[in-house]
Amino acid sequence: QVQLVESGGGLVQAGGSLRLSCAASGIALRLNQVAWYRQTPGSEREWVASIMSITKAENTRYADSVKGRFTISRDNAKNTVYLQMNSLKPEDTADYYCGAGQWDYDYWGQGTQVTVSS
Numbered sequence: 001q002v003q004l005v006e007s008g009g010g011l012v013q014a015g016g017s018l019r020l021s022c023a024a025s026g027i028a029l030r031l032n033q034v035a036w037y038r039q040t041p042g043s044e045r046e047w048v049a050s051i052m053s054i055t056k057a058e059n060t061r062y063a064d065s066v067k068g069r070f071t072i073s074r075d076n077a078k079n080t081v082y083l084q085m086n087s088l089k090p091e092d093t094a095d096y097y098c099g100a101g102q103w104d105y106d107y108w109g110q111g112t113q114v115t116v117s118s
Contacts, residue, residue: 001025001026002024002025002026002027002100002107003024003025003026003109004022004023004024004027004098004099004100004107004108004109005022005023005024005109005110006020006021006022006096006097006098006109006110006111006112007020007021007023007112008020008021008112009095009096009112009113009114010113010114010115011115011117012088012114012115012116012117013116013117014088014089014090014116014117014118015087015088016088016116017084017085017086017087017088018085018088018114019082019083019084019085020036020082020083020085020096020098020112020114021080021081021082022034022036022080022081022082022083022098022100022109023078023079023080024079024080024081024100025079027100027107028079029074029076029079029080029081029100030053030054030074030076030079031053031054031055031102032053032100032101032102033050033051033052033053033056033100033101033102033105034050034051034072034074034081034098034099034100035047035048035049035050035051035098035099035100035105036048036049036050036072036081036083036096036097036098036099037096037097037098037099038092038094038095038096038097038114039094039095039097039111040093040094040095045097046063046094047063048062048063048066048070048083048096049061049062049063049066049070049071049072049083050072051072051073051074051081054076058074060072065091066085066092069085069086069087069088070083070084070085070086071083071084071086072084081098081100083096083098085114088114088116089116090116090117090118091116092114092116093114093115093116094113094114095111095112095113095114096111096112096113096114097109097110097111
C-alpha cells in the first residue's frame with residue numbers, strides 16, 4: 001500500500017522560510033517522478049515543482065512563480081522529498097500536496113497547509 005505523508009507546513013511571515021517533507025512508504029521515490037502542487041480554495045491545483053527519477057538524472061523543474069525561491073530535493077535513504085521554500089510571499093499561501101508516480105502522479109498525500117502573513 002502506497003502512502004505519501006506531507007509535513008512541515010505552518011504559519012510564517014512574508015520573507016520567511018519553510019521546508020515541506022513528503023515521506024513515502026510502499027513506493028521508492030527515487031524510481032518515480034515526484035511533484036509538489038498547491039491549491040487554494042476555489043482554485044485548481046497548481047504545479048509548483050518536480051523532480052525526476054534517478055533514471056532521468058533527477059532533473060528538477062519549477063513554476064516561474066517560485067523559481068529562485070523554492071528548491072525541490074530528495075533524500076533517497078529516507079525515501080523523502082523536500083520542498084525548501086524561501087522568501088515566502090502571501091501569494092504562496094495554499095495547501096501543498098506531493099504526488100508521485102512512474103508516468104503520471106498516481107499517488108497523492110493528504111496535504112499540508114502553508115499560510116504566509118504579510
